[in-house]
Amino acid sequence: METEIVKQEKWYESITVKMILIGIMGLMLLIPLVLIMEVIRERAGNAESARTEIGALWASAQTVTGPVLNVPGTRVVANDGSYVTTTMHILPDELKVNGVLEPEMRYRGIYETVVYDSDMEISGIFTVAGYEQLSEYTWQWDKAYISLGVSDNKGISDKAELTIGGSVISAIPGAGQTDLFEKGISFPYAIDPSRPAEAGGEFKLHLSLRGSGSVAFSPVGRNTDVALSSKWDAPSFTGNFLPVQRDVTDAGFTASWVVTHLNRSFPQVWEGKRYNPADDAFGVDLIMEADHYTKAERSAKYGLLFIALTFLVLLIIELRSNQRIHIFYYLLVALALIMFFSLLTALSEHIGFNPAYLISAAATIGLLTFFFRSLLEKGWMTLLISGLLTGLYVFIFFLLAMKDYAFLVGNIGLFILLAALMIVSARYKLFRV
DSSP states (O other), rough: OHHHHHHHHHHHHOOHHHHHHHHHHHHTTHHHHHHHHHHHHHHHHHHHHHHHHHHHHHHHEEEEEEEEEEEEEEESSSOOOOEEEEEEOOOOEEEEEEEEEEEEEEETTTTEEEEEEEEEEEEEEEETTTOTTTTTTOOOOOEEEEEOOOOGGGGGGSSOEEEEEEEEEOOOSSOOSSOOSSSSEEOOOOOOOOOHHHHHEEEEEEEEEEEEEEEEOOOOOOOEEEEESEEEEEOEEEOOOOOOOOOOOOTTTEEEEEETTSSSSOOSSSSSOOGGGGGGGGEEEEOOTTOOOHHHHHHTTTTTHHHHHHHHHHHHHHHHHHHOOOHHHHHHHHHHHHHHHHHHHHHHHHHHHHHHHHHHHHHHHHHHHHHHHHOEEEEEEEEHHHHHHHHHHHHHHHHHHHHHHHHHHHHHHHHHHHHHHHHHHHHOOOOOO
């Protein structure tokens, strides 16, 4: 009877059975890890909603299109005198934009987003000669106007005045028509019907425009030159055209674009709603690089790695020292490691990711060091586990800070770790058949 009890105890305490139980427990621990990642995504969604609300109150992302010279026209279509109307759109021959973006952080509760003020000098040349008899319409030159499209009129923070042909014209609200853009401002520009070819010439417009997140420009000039500068050090150049020159430093960025009419998908002149110049827009996003929610979610994806490596070290300690560790203690260790990611997310919302990571990692390592010091008999075991956790947290931190090489460095690190475990297990013959 005693022999049967001993055999039963040995069977129950065998390392194989424990490994199976630990494997099952590790898979079950995926549930709280997934729940934590869902919480992170939910918090990130709340942050995005807050950014949208801030943008709606300040001004949304802006796309600037124009200026464009518009001339209303009519055409008789039947003997009874019925007619149709349209608008001729004449784009500038030259368009130059020099802009300076002044970024600013805005907050709603604990959430933040980037908005900007901008000063833009828009200049160029309009040429009317050659377009007087476009199609079969009768053009009402005395009702011509120049329009400038912006995505959100709320962002126009100063009076806009257009200087052309020696005259200064004040802006009025509205784009005048919706052929090219839904929102914007316009400038009445009556042209002598008897001498339309003499109209146009050089123009200049100063525009103070607010927005959030991004700014873009439509290449409406036959030759379009755009130059932007800002103190924001994390730009993302987007749209149909990339800058021909750019310089990004910790102090900010400068960028310039050059686009000709041969690069775009619409002509210099047309009537009606045939083309949408904003489809070819280009510009820059003022991105918030890998915010704390993104980093927290990325770190949580390594949660199973933390648990698996810690469990493996505990198993090696059991095999090398003949000291048995109850499976309940494995569960407590895993829960402490999982708690790190929740604590990291909560702290990073208030103090930023880097300080939150340092505090959360120090708290987790300190807790487990104290726990293992009380649980294990020899100090080298505690030092081994503490050193492993410290190395893991440092490695993951640098991995999260990397951009282009994060995937490569992560795979190299995991390969080296796997090789080390294989060498140790083979050298000391930890597992025997």
